Amino acid sequence: MTIRGINLHQAQQILQQALVLSAQLRAAPLSIAILDAGGHLKAFASEDRTGIARAQIAQGKAAAALGMGFGTRKLNNLIIQGVLPEMFATCINGATNGNFVPLPGGVLIYEKGNLIGAVGISGASSDLDEKIGVRAIESCNLHAEP
Incomplete structure (x- = not known):
């Protein structure tokens, strides 16, 4: 498997689709982060009143x-x-300065079998966060792994 990063256009498309889905589903205000395969922030939005x-x-x-x-x-x-x-997550969370949240809503993004990034969503229930992430990714003709 080749690892390359998601491009800015793809990240912005996923972000836009997640915002549309959030409105359609009347979700609580969301924060949406898209990271490239190297873990770098590629696109981000936080809805009003998040x-x-x-x-x-x-x-x-x-x-x-x-x-x-x-x-x-x-x-x-x-x-x-x-x-x-549980100590596993606690230790990694400490080692990453709090940047490790093991709750549903973190979804890997694949293109043609290649890992290109991940979306993380927070604000609604974890199940709805995940649902929005998966649907946003798939609406951009990419594969989601929740």
Whole structure:
């Protein structure tokens, strides 16, 4: 698998689609972060009236997905099932200065089988954050891995 970063146009398209979906679904105000495959912030938006720390949580969800190589729903399930101890997430969160959030809403982005980035969304329920991320990615003809 070749790793390359998402381009700015793709990141902006995903961001725009997530904002449209947020409005359609009447979600609580969201923060949406899109990172390239190297973990660099490529696009970001925080809707009006977004709660405190949502920006950091959104980036932390995307970073956790990239860091682990799978979506944060799977990561969260591994912790809940005891496959990964809770201390695992706590230690990584500390080592990354709080930039590791193992809650659903961090979704990997693939293009033609290649990992190109991740989206992290925070503001609604974790399930709705994830749903918006997946649908936004797929509406841009890319593959999502929640």
